[in-house]
Amino acid sequence: MIKLALYKSLNSFDLDINLHLESFTIAGIFGPSGSGKSTLLRCISGLEGEQSVYINDKSVHHLPTEQRGVTLQVQSCPLFPHLDAAGNLAFTQKHCFNRQTDLTEQKVIDALELHPLLKRNVQSLSGGERQRVVFARTLLAGQKLIILDEPFSALDWPLRFKTLSTLSELAATFSIKFIIVSHSLKELLFCCDTLVQLNNGKVINHGPSAQVAKAIYANNKQTPLSLINFQIITFDEKYGVYLLKLHKSEQQLFALPSAVEQGNKLILECEQISVSAEMPLNTNNSNVLICTLHSAELIDKTWQLTLDVDGQSLYCLLSPRVWDQNNYKVGDTLYATIHNLE
């Protein structure tokens, strides 16, 4: 739980936040540049004093940063230049007290697959490698609330998704809560259960991430991304594809390793999804999901359909002509074909 009542006036900018997040594991903060995201993080962690901050029902506003049980990783977090990556991690392990998790150096190195970087001089690391070492060091500080400001912006997408999946696993295994600032809604949608949208120093929306992301996409006249949680059933050696089962569902999909190896969630573009009222027969695509039409909205001359697949949402687009021809109604059973997975 986190409860904030913050007011901070900075020259021509006012941060004015009243926010109560009852339960979250990974919360994302999204907003345009200058909307107050970093200032908000500084207030929670205690770098901006005299703000009303409650963490797990305890008021922490009179406590200095080191007594709040919070680690803040700022955007350009420095590493010790005279130590290699291993030395940087060892230093943190040795000098951080009041650790609340039993994450050890070895566990963090294994989880983030840092072995090849350990003996490297940190000045020789690429931006992405450096961010992974910084994140490892943040984890090693051992706090149960970790606040990250643009932590993985230098990582390419496959590695970023993989690292976010590791972060989610660590959150579950070690009961760590994360608050993450990012300019990428895709990144936040991938890993966060809760999203907070800021604009001009104020919270303009917050709630379950899929719901908030959908509203942001609609406001920006962008097509929403669908996120599908799955478990791997088997890998078919003969054809080189994974058989997946949707989370809390018996429905299955086939997917190439490139779609699966970045975590247990698929991110699908609207263009990857088409629908029909009948089960497609004699098709060359076996990735068909049975869904229910949850809603349909005409946005910017295109029908945006929200489909429910056993509790998960898929978004697809139809032209007005196709919509008029098909006479779909909310509640109808539809068949969604997922393209470019196999």
Ligand SMILES: Nc1ncnc2c1ncn2[C@@H]1O[C@H](COP(=O)(O)OP(=O)(O)OP(=O)(O)O)[C@@H](O)[C@H]1O
């Ligand atoms: N110490 C300060 N003194 C004066 N103004 C400040 C100070 N710190 C931040 N600001 C201003 O407050 C506003 C919010 O800054 P903040 O860094 O919180 O935004 P942000 O949403 O994190 O931006 P970005 O996405 O670009 O990092 C900006 O207009 C910034 O110029």
